[in-house]
Amino acid sequence: MRRIDLRSDTVAKPTEAMLDAMRNAELGDEGREGDPTVRRLEALAAEITGKEAALFVVSGTMGNTIALMASARQRGTVLLHEQAHILRSELGALSTLAGLFHRPIAGDRGAMDLDFLRAAIRPSLTSNELPTVVIAMENTHNGAGGTVLSPGHMAAVHDLAGEVGIPVHTDGARLFNAAVALGVPAREVARHSDTISFCLSKGLSAPVGSVIVGSAEVIARAKGYRKMMGGTLRQAGGLAAAGIVALTEGVDRLAEDHANARRLAKGLHAIDPSLANPTSVESNIVMVDLSRTGRVAADWAEKLNDRGLWTAGNPSQIMRLVTHREVTAEDIDQAIKVFATVWDEFMAPV
Numbered sequence: 001m002r003r004i005d006l007r008s009d010t011v012a013k014p015t016e017a018m019l020d021a022m023r024n025a026e027l028g029d030e031g032r033e034g035d036p037t038v039r040r041l042e043a044l045a046a047e048i049t050g051k052e053a054a055l056f057v058v059s060g061t062m063g064n065t066i067a068l069m070a071s072a073r074q075r076g077t078v079l080l081h082e083q084a085h086i087l088r089s090e091l092g093a094l095s096t097l098a099g100l101f102h103r104p105i106a107g108d109r110g111a112m113d114l115d116f117l118r119a120a121i122r123p124s125l126t127s128n129e130l131p132t133v134v135i136a137m138e139n140t141h142n143g144a145g146g147t148v149l150s151p152g153h154m155a156a157v158h159d160l161a162g163e164v165g166i167p168v169h170t171d172g173a174r175l176f177n178a179a180v181a182l183g184v185p186a187r188e189v190a191r192h193s194d195t196i197s198f199c200l201s202k203g204l205s206a207p208v209g210s211v212i213v214g215s216a217e218v219i220a221r222a223k224g225y226r227k228m229m230g231g232t233l234r235q236a237g238g239l240a241a242a243g244i245v246a247l248t249e250g251v252d253r254l255a256e257d258h259a260n261a262r263r264l265a266k267g268l269h270a271i272d273p274s275l276a277n278p279t280s281v282e283s284n285i286v287m288v289d290l291s292r293t294g295r296v297a298a299d300w301a302e303k304l305n306d307r308g309l310w311t312a313g314n315p316s317q318i319m320r321l322v323t324h325r326e327v328t329a330e331d332i333d334q335a336i337k338v339f340a341t342v343w344d345e346f347m348a349p350v
């Protein structure tokens, strides 16, 4: 039985073109003279995002942590959405590694409420409060279900921060999904942020790696922090080579993942409208509401997994499904059938 894996886009394996590029990559010592393939990836990333410089790092978590360390010029508070990945899923790296405090800002569909944000900004250290040292956005927004921040919202946050000279970082783990969903080049999303970290290892299918982009000055500092965090990989060109293929061949096809996510949401909605709202799907993530069945995602995952549909269980009644390069439209139709079977099972009168 072919297993359909909707747990995350991180599960997508490298393409043949990536494996070829990895084998043939020109290598050097990243901690000494530098690795030429890493340099090529960084130059490409900087160009695509319209920034001065870029730095290859191991993961999205490392990218966010290092970007915050390099952006914050003093100890203080990072303002970010209450459901930000940095807050919910990065194990407190913000405080334990970067030495920063945080203040969550409420907001709708991943976008911080601008009035709350404005009210939370502290331009300088006082006897009562820490200064705001970074404002962080997330685009697409994972916790909110792959929602896309509009360029208008990003610009408003950037302007607000600019008024008081505070740098803006964006967790762009799925930056290219945002760009494809908006129908704009990635640099249009990146322009409203001083630093952005994006992942090569999610929808873009590379096996490992993320990139931080920003000004030459901030990236030079980030390079030092990467070393401090043990992130200076020696012949990393093999990994960077896959990243170059990801950026050159992997971006446009993300539209297929978005179409498949909408197809999935429509199919689930047809089983029962409570399960998913197709109009709320903006990229490659579908949030499924299982509450009508009275079961939690872990109960559902067990049944789905037994029938060849691999999903991630959790103790809540919301299940996140993510489409990616290894999931076809036929797989989506099969996934919908499996959902319908389990729905009937859970809803059957006892």
Ligand SMILES: Cc1ncc(COP(=O)(O)O)c(C=O)c1O
Pocket: 058, 059, 060, 061, 062, 085, 086, 138, 140, 141, 142, 171, 173, 174, 199, 201, 210
């Ligand atoms: C929005 C967002 N930011 C950051 C990360 C962290 O990436 P990594 O798993 O490479 O550390 C993820 C991972 O899922 C994510 O969804």
